[in-house]
Amino acid sequence: MFVHEYQAKKLLKRFGFYFPDGEVAHSAGEARALIDRLSGDEWVVKAQILAGDRGRFGGIRKADSASDVEKETRNLLGSTLVTPQTGADGIKVNTVYIEQAVKIECELYLAILLDRYQRELVLLASQRGGTGIETALEDAPDTLHRLTLSVDEAPDEAVLLGLADKMGLSGELVNDYVDTCSNLHRAVNELDALSIELNPLAVVEDNRLATLDVKMEIDDNALFRHDEYSEIRERNRLHDRKFRAQSGFNYVQLEGNIGLLVGGAGLALATMDLLKLHQLEPANFLDLPPIATRQDVANACQTVLQGASVDALFVNAVGGGLTHCDTIAEGLITVHMQEKIRCPIVVRFAGTKREHGLTLLKNYRVPIEHAETMDEAIDILRRKNRR
Amino acid sequence: MSILINSRTRVLCQGFTGYRASFFAHRAIEYGTKIVGGVVPGRGGQTHLNLPVFNTVKEAREQTNASASVLFVPPQAAKDAVFEAIDAGIELIVCITEGIPILDMLRIKQHLQNTSARLIGPNCPGVITPGQCNIGIMPASIYQQGKIGVVSRSGTLFYEAVAQLCREGLGQSTCIGIGADVVSGMTFVDCLKLYKHDPGTEAVLLIGEIGGAVEEEAAEYLASLNYPKPVVAYIAGRNAPPYLRMGHSGAIIAAGRGGTDKKIEALRDANVTVVNSPVEIGTTVRRAVR
Numbered sequence: 001m002f003v004h005e006y007q008a009k010k011l012l013k014r015f016g017f018y019f020p021d022g023e024v025a026h027s028a029g030e031a032r033a034l035i036d037r038l039s040g041d042e043w044v045v046k047a048q049i050l051a052g053d054r055g056r057f058g059g060i061r062k063a064d065s066a067s068d069v070e071k072e073t074r075n076l077l078g079s080t081l082v083t084p085q086t087g088a089d090g091i092k093v094n095t096v097y098i099e100q101a102v103k104i105e106c107e108l109y110l111a112i113l114l115d116r117y118q119r120e121l122v123l124l125a126s127q128r129g130g131t132g133i134e135t136a137l138e139d140a141p142d143t144l145h146r147l148t149l150s151v152d153e154a155p156d157e158a159v160l161l162g163l164a165d166k167m168g169l170s171g172e173l174v175n176d177y178v179d180t181c182s183n184l185h186r187a188v189n190e191l192d193a194l195s196i197e198l199n200p201l202a203v204v205e206d207n208r209l210a211t212l213d214v215k216m217e218i219d220d221n222a223l224f225r226h227d228e229y230s231e232i233r234e235r236n237r238l239h240d241r242k243f244r245a246q247s248g249f250n251y252v253q254l255e256g257n258i259g260l261l262v263g264g265a266g267l268a269l270a271t272m273d274l275l276k277l278h279q280l281e282p283a284n285f286l287d288l289p290p291i292a293t294r295q296d297v298a299n300a301c302q303t304v305l306q307g308a309s310v311d312a313l314f315v316n317a318v319g320g321g322l323t324h325c326d327t328i329a330e331g332l333i334t335v336h337m338q339e340k341i342r343c344p345i346v347v348r349f350a351g352t353k354r355e356h357g358l359t360l361l362k363n364y365r366v367p368i369e370h371a372e373t374m375d376e377a378i379d380i381l382r383r384k385n386r387r
Numbered sequence: 388m389s390i391l392i393n394s395r396t397r398v399l400c401q402g403f404t405g406y407r408a409s410f411f412a413h414r415a416i417e418y419g420t421k422i423v424g425g426v427v428p429g430r431g432g433q434t435h436l437n438l439p440v441f442n443t444v445k446e447a448r449e450q451t452n453a454s455a456s457v458l459f460v461p462p463q464a465a466k467d468a469v470f471e472a473i474d475a476g477i478e479l480i481v482c483i484t485e486g487i488p489i490l491d492m493l494r495i496k497q498h499l500q501n502t503s504a505r506l507i508g509p510n511c512p513g514v515i516t517p518g519q520c521n522i523g524i525m526p527a528s529i530y531q532q533g534k535i536g537v538v539s540r541s542g543t544l545f546y547e548a549v550a551q552l553c554r555e556g557l558g559q560s561t562c563i564g565i566g567a568d569v570v571s572g573m574t575f576v577d578c579l580k581l582y583k584h585d586p587g588t589e590a591v592l593l594i595g596e597i598g599g600a601v602e603e604e605a606a607e608y609l610a611s612l613n614y615p616k617p618v619v620a621y622i623a624g625r626n627a628p629p630y631l632r633m634g635h636s637g638a639i640i641a642a643g644r645g646g647t648d649k650k651i652e653a654l655r656d657a658n659v660t661v662v663n664s665p666v667e668i669g670t671t672v673r674r675a676v677r
Contacts, residue, residue: 114493116600117600119570119571151490151497188490219488222489264542265596266545269624269626270544270547271665273624273664274665274666275626290510317543318543318546320524320542320545320546321411351529374665
């Protein structure tokens with residue numbers, strides 16, 4: 001999961017990073033009141049959304065008085081920000097972070113993250129920090145320096161000194177930079193982060209390095225060893241309406257009209273590809289948990305049917321290791337008993353407990369059409385779709 | 388013939404007495420797999436499914452001469468359990484556990500270096516040589532003995548592909564579910580290298596999907612040599628929703644990798660027959676081996 005800037009800064013505080021003074025506000029009044037507690041005479045009001053590129057699209061506002069802070073907070077809260085990373089609908093702002101403004105001499109980029117392609121932990125560093133880092137690096141890929149790291153062994157100091165040199169740093173800033181790199185490595189290790197990007201990591205007045213913005217992703221698999229994340233997770237989930245992860249299944253609503261209830265992500269992806277090949281449009285992507293219970297299937301089915309415009313439901317299951325066809329059938333029956341499913345249902349069962357699943361559906365009079373293969377299922381769906 | 392496992396492979400089960408482990412170990416034994424014992428710390432000396440339980444992998448290996456181990460331990464204990472298996476000299480470690488922290492997987496990968504141990508998974512269905520040995524959670528009844536090697540990242544799509552092969556009368560030599568986690572053990576390339584020398588494998592089917600770079604690596608490997616057997620691939624996810632395409636961090640280092648189009652292009656350039664529709668997997672392999 002991604003965490004907000006203010007949450008990341010709070011989590012990182014104990015690792016010795018320097019951040020400008022800042023606090024969170026949920027209302028304009030709160031924002032005005034907290035100015036007395038913040039140093040400086042100029043501030044930035046920053047919208048807290050889980051998407052980048054806020055600066056260029058009005059998500060970060062300058063203010064030089066308490067009333068100005070109050071005004072900008074009022075403008076931002078409740079508004080919807082649209083940036084290239086939010087999607088066309090944008091994301092509604094519920095929280096702002098108010099931070100002391102600092103004078104920036106230059107902006108660097110520093111990150112430690114999991115390289116999903118090389119499958120290793122890497123440190124990435126560039127002199128071209130700030131907004132538009134992605135395009136800057138596309139234009140000049142050689143300005144990105146890359147270092148492979150071990151998870152548990154601290155990065156080599158001599159290598160980090162060399163890196164500081166490549167960043168064009170000198171004097172006090174060199175040690176500051178080496179420490180920042182080491183602290184970042186320790187933070188990734190101890191927080192089970194998949195990525196922590198400091199961007200910009202800025203040289204500011206008084207000749208020191210300040211982390212002005214942080215983008216951070218936590219490994220969901222490691223939540224069991226971090227009690228501190230449960231509150232963050234609950235808070236952020238409330239506001240994430242597009243992507244639902246409830247009772248363990250992933251659901252993404254799409255534009256089409258064929259609802260999909262498919263066991264396993266791989267088969268779900270293949271089913272979507274097959275529909276598209278036959279000019280049918282999926283209404284959703286859904287990934288059932290590997291060990292799905294009857295209730296999981298029922299919840300997933302209900303979520304799919306509540307999607308905007310489902311004209312037909314395609315249930316595609318290959319009973320395998322952990323989830324068998326009869327469990328899928330029981331989930332369907334549960335939904336059907338509560339509230340009759342009105343749209344056509346095409347069921348394709350194969351593998352473990354196929355017969356039992358089909359018998360159950362028949363006994364409980366769930367009106368389905370059974371297909372032996374995916375091909376046959378597509379034929380039925382196309383016929384239904386034409387009507 | 389086969390790769391990795393056969394009828395003589397002696398298998399341990401770590402986390403043996405748990406509900407899932409018991410269920411699948413029982414099924415594997417019925418299939419003829421030589422499960423020779425289990426490991427559960429604190430339960431050494433007991434018997435389970437008529438087999439001995441040991442406190443440590445080391446002890447179990449000494450007593451049973453097992454060369455493979457299948458792990459059904461919870462994610463909290465997975466790193467230590469895999470380390471233990473590696474240190475005890477287990478040659479093939481099949482990790483079914485899902486939800487292992489990614490930094491733990493990086494630690495495991497580092498520990499695997501400089502050993503000859505192989506890891507399959509985690510978060511995978513396992514490995515099967517039909518008619519001989521079934522390690523993991525795969526429904527053995529759908530597999531048939533034959534000469535096609537199958538490697539898949541996905542579980543359910545794996546079963547679908549195998550069912551299609553059987554419909555075409557094509558049995559399998561050894562089928563490997565490598566799992567779809569970001570960091571895992573054996574890759575497509577590792578499997579291709581083993582199939583290359585296996586006289587029992589006539590052709591190889593790869594089932595890939597969007598994300599990561601193991602398909603690109605397979606293409607690079609196949610393009611680098613004159614691979615002696617036909618290779619067919621299906622890549623799922625051409626129409627994946629945007630969240631799956633770019634929901635993760637690290638876009639800066641993607642450098643065009645991970646998308647299905649690039650994977651397919653790279654595989655085609657390496658002389659791999661790429662299946663267009665997921666219902667044509669079986670028929671395409673049949674044409675490739677004729």
